Amino acid sequence: MPKFWENLRRHLQKEKLMSVSNFLLMGITFLLLGIFIDVVVISQTALRYLEDQAQITIFFKDDFGEDKILPLKANIGNDARVASVTYVSKEEALRIFKEINKDEPVLLESISASILPASLEVKAKNIGNLDKLTNEYKSQEGVEEVRFYKDVVSRFASTSRAVYIVGFILVVSFFLISYSVIISALRTSINARGKELEIMKLVGASDSYVRDPFMYEGVFFSMVSAAAASGVIILLGVGIDRWGIFSKGLAIGFIPGFFINPIIFNTILAFILLLSGFLLGYFGSKTAIKKYLKY
Amino acid sequence: MHQIEFLKVSKEYIPGIKVLDGVSFNVNSGEFVFIVGPSGAGKSTIVCLLIGEERPTDGEIKFNGESVSDIPHEEVPDLRRKIGVVFQDYKLLDSKTVYDNVAVALEVVGTNKEEIKNIIPNILSLVGLTNQKDYFPSQLSGGEKQRVAIARALAHEPDVLVADEATGMIDPDSSDGVVEILEKINSLGTTVIMATHDERIVDSLKKRVIRIEEGKITSDQEGGKYRV
Numbered sequence: 251m252p253k254f255w256e257n258l259r260r261h262l263q264k265e266k267l268m269s270v271s272n273f274l275l276m277g278i279t280f281l282l283l284g285i286f287i288d289v290v291v292i293s294q295t296a297l298r299y300l301e302d303q304a305q306i307t308i309f310f311k312d313d314f315g316e317d318k319i320l321p322l323k324a325n326i327g328n329d330a331r332v333a334s335v336t337y338v339s340k341e342e343a344l345r346i347f348k349e350i351n352k353d354e355p356v357l358l359e360s361i362s363a364s365i366l367p368a369s370l371e372v373k374a375k376n377i378g379n380l381d382k383l384t385n386e387y388k389s390q391e392g393v394e395e396v397r398f399y400k401d402v403v404s405r406f407a408s409t410s411r412a413v414y415i416v417g418f419i420l421v422v423s424f425f426l427i428s429y430s431v432i433i434s435a436l437r438t439s440i441n442a443r444g445k446e447l448e449i450m451k452l453v454g455a456s457d458s459y460v461r462d463p464f465m466y467e468g469v470f471f472s473m474v475s476a477a478a479a480s481g482v483i484i485l486l487g488v489g490i491d492r493w494g495i496f497s498k499g500l501a502i503g504f505i506p507g508f509f510i511n512p513i514i515f516n517t518i519l520a521f522i523l524l525l526s527g528f529l530l531g532y533f534g535s536k537t538a539i540k541k542y543l544k545y
Numbered sequence: 546m547h548q549i550e551f552l553k554v555s556k557e558y559i560p561g562i563k564v565l566d567g568v569s570f571n572v573n574s575g576e577f578v579f580i581v582g583p584s585g586a587g588k589s590t591i592v593c594l595l596i597g598e599e600r601p602t603d604g605e606i607k608f609n610g611e612s613v614s615d616i617p618h619e620e621v622p623d624l625r626r627k628i629g630v631v632f633q634d635y636k637l638l639d640s641k642t643v644y645d646n647v648a649v650a651l652e653v654v655g656t657n658k659e660e661i662k663n664i665i666p667n668i669l670s671l672v673g674l675t676n677q678k679d680y681f682p683s684q685l686s687g688g689e690k691q692r693v694a695i696a697r698a699l700a701h702e703p704d705v706l707v708a709d710e711a712t713g714m715i716d717p718d719s720s721d722g723v724v725e726i727l728e729k730i731n732s733l734g735t736t737v738i739m740a741t742h743d744e745r746i747v748d749s750l751k752k753r754v755i756r757i758e759e760g761k762i763t764s765d766q767e768g769g770k771y772r773v
Contacts, residue, residue: 455653
């Protein structure tokens with residue numbers, strides 16, 4: 251191992267500019283990789299939060315009393331397509347209205363519970379059912395109006411899907427970029443020592459003797475770059491946590507209902523980047539040296 | 546048992562064009578053999594096949610009774626520790642001293658520094674380079690460079706030393722010095738195979754001469770001359 255450090259020191263000294271540019275290029279690639287994963291997760295989380303809001307609000311006519319609304323609430327609640335249903339009475343509506351408009355006393359003076367409609371707030375298990383449910387509720391007796399946030403939700407859903415697809419493509423692209431950066435960086439290094447490698451093989455060096463220093467070098471370059479990017483990603487996690495917009499944490503797309511603290515998520519992401527750094531360094535250098543091991 | 550056996554060996558780099566065509570010969574332990582012939586006759590191909598750098602298209606090559614025609618990749622380094630090789634262009638590392646150039650051969654097999662310190666002075670003394678051990682290749686003459694290459698090839702105490710046009714880039718006086726060292730090494734029991742087209746050297750030594758032309762052996766004479 252000390253020989254490895256000695257070789258590395260010599261290489262860094264000899265190829266200062268190239269080493270710095272390789273570190274920067276790989277570091278930025280890993281950082282962008284981490285940021286895009288974060289962007290994908292944040293957009294998925296935002297969608298979850300949006301889906302979690304009341305999606306359909308059924309407003310009732312004034313003459314449709316609580317005695318009729320509550321049995322209807324029970325009926326809706328029993329529907330397998332519905333996740334939850336909440337009754338908002340006229341008084342509750344007034345309280346909410348007052349809360350929202352507490353800074354406008356003039357407006358509040360003219361409002362009483364009697365002019366606000368009672369309502370039911372319905373959350374569907376699947377936002378794909380919103381249209382169907384809305385139509386069903388519209389035809390119910392005593393219903394004044396049915397509102398649902400179809401446009402907002404579906405628009406955000408398609409944006410989020412686009413972010414997911416673009417993010418995925420970018421993540422794969424960045425992996426490929428990192429891979430080729432490692433290969434080309436090592437190929438340059440190997441080419442510079444081509445004669446030495448040829449002589450080593452002629453005098454009986456084993457594959458591992460020729461290959462290992464380059465493998466160490468590739469893994470070292472890649473992991474140091476990944477470590478630097480990981481540090482920034484952890485700080486980004488702290489930033490998202492302090493931002494405080496996601497009270498429950500970040501949603502992990504493939505585990506429904508699972509939320510995780512942004513710092514923990516980004517720390518895990520940092521470890522994934524480190525692992526990626528190791529794997530990319532390992533396989534990249536293995537590929538780079540392969541053709542030089544032909545006897 | 547012969548030390549080296551070439552049994553109807555053919556080699557094609559491009560399909561249909563035979564560089565070697567059914568070549569057969571044996572070399573016994575301790576022999577000094579010249580392989581002669583014009584450029585492109587196939588001399589260097591024989592060297593490459595012997596050290597496992599190339600595989601024969603047809604036929605079989607045996608070393609110490611074992612086939613090396615299809616030697617597994619991982620066994621090639623071991624073969625190269627038994628067959629030392631010297632090339633026309635020396636293949637020295639310009640950034641390393643004479644001592645370090647020879648040490649490379651020992652370092653790659655994991656010999657520790659203390660052992661290397663004990664081994665190298667003996668080898669450098671054998672090739673007459675004791676005083677030049679701290680010189681860089683750029684400070685040496687062609688003959689001296691070739692002697693460094695020989696010293697490196699001897700580091701593993703190989704059974705066979707193969708010299709491929711070893712005197713091709715050096716003046717006649719230096720060539721004589723190199724051949725003298727090869728004879729000395731041969732007298733110590735190492736088999737020496739020298740591929741060359743240096744008529745003067747071949748004729749002066751009166752050793753076994755295998756002549757190869759257009760990929761075929763045209764003569765194989767004990768105490769032979771360059772021209773048949």
